[in-house]
Amino acid sequence: MKHLISAGDLSRDEALLILDTAEELARVSGRSIKKLPTLRGRTVVNLFFEDSTRTRISFEAAAKRLSADVINFSAKGSSVSKGESLKDTALTLEAMGADAVVIRHGASGAPHRLANWVRGSVLNAGDGTHEHPTQALLDAFSMRQRLGRLEGLKVAIVGDILHSRVARSNVLLLSTLGAEVTLVAPPTLLPVSVERWPCQVSYDLDAVLPKADVVMMLRVQLERMNAAYFPSAREYSRRYGLDRDRFAKLHDDAIVMHPGPMNRGMEISAEVADSPRSTIVEQVGNGVTVRMAALYLLIGGENQ
Amino acid sequence: MLEGPDIHRALTRIAHEILERTRGASDVVLLGIPTRGATLAHRLAERVAQFEGVKVPVGSIDITMYRDDLRLGPARPLGKTDVPAGGIDGKTVVLVDDVLFSGRTVRAALDALGDIGRPKAVQLATLVDRGHRELPIRADYVGKNLPTAKSEKVKVLLSEIDGRDAVELLKNEPEGAGK
Incomplete structure (x- = not known):
């Protein structure tokens, strides 16, 4: 697994590995120190072109619990409102050395395009009416x-x-x-x-x-x-x-x-x-552990 | 290198030593490092209960997320962490592993313990100590000291997982093949 763009790309074993990993990580949320050192020194960029509460906060919490550095980017108040293209934004992220890019975009297929432009892993946090x-x-x-x-x-x-x-x-x-x-x-x-x-x-x-x-x-x-x-x-x-x-x-x-x-x-x-x-409420809590599992499995190992 | 009865005797001795060193194991928590360390921790707990009727809390602690070599391979699946309900604060934690080699696993386990609580003391029990330490770590309870070459591989088999009890030495594995 390099990217997580479509649920259809996951084999049965890969999907179960994510769920099993999340089950172990769920215990971390019950501890007094809710943090693991696993992604220390890695950078996760949250790239949100569309509004989101749950997903953005959830990805941010997941990355932080794994000790990654998190950079939040939302289209409002960025150069996107000045007309910057997705590709130029991607190249900027690339220059910052993002190990993972979490993207939400109004256009179906945007994460797929992004995956060709950046070296890091791309995680689809919702693209248009396509996938999540x-x-x-x-x-x-x-x-x-x-x-x-x-x-x-x-x-x-x-x-x-x-x-x-x-x-x-x-x-x-x-x-x-x-x-x-x-x-x-x-x-x-x-x-x-x-x-x-x-x-x-x-x-x-x-x-x-x-x-x-x-x-x-x-x-x-x-x-x-x-x-x-x-x-x-x-x-x-x-x-x-x-x-x-x-x-x-x-x-x-x-x-x-x-x-x-x-x-x-x-x-x-x-x-x-x-x-x-x-x-409905436990879905939100489970969101953090499942996203921790996805981040760990995508960027926790060697650099591909 | 070791057969079933040897392992049996070694664990019996370690259980006695734990009882002796901790004065009856009243504040002891046994935490095994998955997979085989966890099995060994349960066996030790059984013996302690058998000898002195003390019910020692037993669990497991996975160290995967604390490893220092995660970036040297693809992401690994996680083992089970199962901390007994009483926690580890103020207790004497005995970490249990199958093979003590570089000491890096134990280093990771100490970090993991620190995130779970603050034990009074931490001790280490291992079935096999094969030498070649890379960190200043030693075991408090050793089943068997096994002189090995660094290129060799020590394999512990336990009946709960592998169907039989044995410790095997595999020669001339490529460098870095691990335990």
């Missing part, structure tokens, strides 16, 4: 932690699949790890190529819920919507929102996930989001 592999890894980690396995798990991913990089990365990773994924969305919020994805598709949430072990609710990405994908927020919520009545249809061990940020009352009711069977 570390989110998929932390979701898989959270599922395994709660339910004890991934093989044969029935996972329903519900909502705005069309604009969701989380959905794509999850489908690719979970199918590699042997889980059965069903995407649930109105037809307008499914990408055209979805029949080629390794998963099932349904338009009917109520039919899928009783069989699901995991229900992952996605945010309706209003900021990416340039057309009318559904008649009204209220109608969307009635048909695809996870409220108390739908929650009651799940079997007793099933869990509810959400990658955040949530629109409470839209895709998920506050009551469900705060229930003990929701993993």
Whole structure:
């Protein structure tokens, strides 16, 4: 593993190695000294062209817990707003000697381009509507932690699949790890190529819920919507929102996930989001350990 | 070099020595360095319990993230760290490893311990001491001193992991092949 750009690039063994490593690293978060000396003297650059709270903070905490030096870069207030290209920004980072570049970009494929321009490892922290592999890894980690396995798990991913990089990365990773994924969305919020994805598709949430072990609710990405994908927020919520009545249809061990940020009352009711069977808060904590594992496995060894 | 009964006797002696040196092992925590050190720590704990009925907390401490040679190879998978519930603050920690060689593993283990707590004292037990130290480190309890050439390789086999107990000396391994 040199880069982490797509969840689809990971073999089953590589994905499990990341999850197992994260499981060991999770113990570090429980200690009074939450730091390991492993990446001392290495530099990790967080390159964020799009807004992010969770992912950016999570990557920063992960790198710092491994003693790496962290340089944060956000497009606002940088030379990008003066018109600097991605390539010139990359060359600047290269000159600073970045061992790893964590990139979030609005354009699908930006991390892939970046990987050709820098010597360090590139970690995709979300590119357009394409992929978000570390989110998929932390979701898989959270599922395994709660339910004890991934093989044969029935996972329903519900909502705005069309604009969701989380959905794509999850489908690719979970199918590699042997889980059965069903995407649930109105037809307008499914990408055209979805029949080629390794998963099932349904338009009917109520039919899928009783069989699901995991229900992952996605945010309706209003900021990416340039057309009318559904008649009204209220109608969307009635048909695809996870409220108390739908929650009651799940079997007793099933869990509810959400990658955040949530629109409470839209895709998920506050009551469900705060229930003990929701993993939403622990997903954030798991994000740090999974990203520590990814950073360690990518740049902890020899320089390639 | 060593057969099953030799290993058995060596561990029995080390267990007695631990009891003697720590006056009954009342404040002792045994921490093995994975993989085989952890197995040995459990065997020592069994013996201590058998001889004097003292239940010694036993666990393991992985040192991978503290190694000084991480950059000399690809990233390694991590071993298990399992610190007993009582922690190590104020305790006498006995580190247990299978082979003592350069001393670098023990150096890393001391760093790792420092991040977990502040033991009263740290001691070191090893099944085989093969010499060639590169750091000022020595063992408090040694199963067997084994004179070796630096190019040789010492392999410890334990029945829990390898199906049988033995210590083998492999000759003329390439330089730097490790333990």
